Amino acid sequence: MTKYLVVGAGLFGATFAREAAKRGHEVKVIEKRSHLAGNVYTKEICGIQVHQYGAHIFHTSNKEVWRYVHQFAEFNRYTNAPVxxxxxxIYNLPFNMNTFNKLWGVVTPKEAMAKIEEQKAVLGDKEPENLEEQAISLIGTDIYQKLVKGYTEKQWGRKATELPAFIIKRLPVRLTYDNNYFNDLYQGIPIGGYTQIVEKMLAHENITVETGVDFFDKKDQYLVNYDKVIFTGMIDQFFNYELGELEYRSLRFETEILDEHNHQGNAVVNYTDTVTPYTRIIEHKHFEYGKGDDDKTVITREYPTDWERGDEPYYPINNDRNNNMYQEYKKYAAKNASNVIFGGRLGQYKYYNMDQVIVAALETVKEEFEG
Known part of the structure; x- marks a missing residue:
């Protein structure tokens, strides 16, 4: 029996902890926040499951992952169709025939493509050198100006002309009247929220859990007392930023209870102009088809912010500089922390969707226990 310490009670940590415990190992999970489930944490307010850290829609084409999460919750048939x-x-997302009809009055896919090609021609044969040029080369000037530019500049905190082209490698263009944002075979929201999933994952006799515990308060002690550590925090922080500081983006959430039955008519509305300071408003009751109090609704405004030490990091900035630095940290970890496994968005410095986090955790389980 191996003694594991899992640092972080999000999806990666909870999946690994459950699978290790099932195999007879002793697992302790510590979480810095006062609750389980990491960024997928949901809390009931006015009978509504509120996504405390931004909208989380589970979607995947991996049948095994879909089956895996169904052990812990029943999912509804929610389809992500932001506007x-x-x-x-108001425009439909992703860019589809409804969007093109509203923009240009076109009716057929042929007309829509002709309009996009006409607008892309403004670049001539020039190779895109920044995000703005890359976006125009993919979807033309109108869609870029109205639906990409403002949102992207708020998301990254920089002008589009100052952002590298690779950030937008592709933009979805659908020549159908289909507002389903994802192409995945399966999607939905767990009935009763996400927190229950992690709670059930960690409900095992071989697992003990402590919240409100900061790993760094007793780092040296933990590393001595446990055979293996699964660390899902920032890899650069683990090593006290010895090789440099990786960059992240942070988010600020402003949640409000309104005396209304229905505020915006959709779960997610993106604000793509440059004047509105937030990127989107989430109305949580629409994730579960209007459940909750009839005369109440809960909305959350989402503000992207620059990250500084001490802030909550939400996603990595995967440019060449940061990716190269992460690779150096990965090599450094192999030499100097052989009993530590780094996982999740922050430990592996990678933008993961929820299903990808579970896949990564299960792959780590396979490597650890099946060699």
Whole structure:
């Protein structure tokens, strides 16, 4: 029996902890926050499951992952169909025939493609040198100006002309009247929220859990007392930023209870202009088809922010500089922390969707226990 310490009670840590415990190992899970489930944490307010750290829609084409999460919750048939608000004009996302009809009055896919090609021609044969040029080369000037530019600049905190082209490698263009944002075979929201999933994952006789515990308060002691550590925090922080500081983006959430039955008519509305300071408003009751109090609704405004030490890091900035530094940290970890496994978005410095986090955790389990 191996003694494991899992640092972080998000999806990666909880999946690994459960699978290790099932195999007879002793697992302790510590979590810095006062609750389980990491960024997928949901809390009931006014009978509504509120996504405390931004909208989380589970989607995957991996049948095994879909089956795996269904051990812990029943999922509804929610389909992600966000809309964009550009100075009061409403457009469907992803870019599809409904979007093109609203923009240009076109009706057929052939007409839509002709309009996009006409607008892309503004670049001529120039190779895109920044995000703005890359976006125009993919979807033309109108869609870029109304639906990409403002949102992207708020998301990254920089002008589009200052952002590298690779950030937008592709943009979805659908020549159908289909507002389903994802292409995955399976998607939905767990009925009763996400927190229950992690709670059930960790409900095992071989697992003990402590919240409100900071790993760094007793780092040296933990490393001595446990055979293996599964660390899902920032890899650069683990090593006290010895090789440099990786970059992250942070988020600020402003949640409000309103005396209304229905505030915006959709779960997610993106604000794509440059004046509105937030990127989107989430109305949580629409994730579960209007459950909750009839005369109440809960909305959350989401503000991207620069990250500084001490802030909550939400996603990595995967440019060449940071990716190269992460690879150096990975080599450094192999030499100097052989009993530590780094996982999740922050430990592996990678933007993961929820299903990808579970896949990564299960792959780590396979490597650890099946060699």
């Amino acid at each position: 964009a608000n550009y100075n009061g004009e």
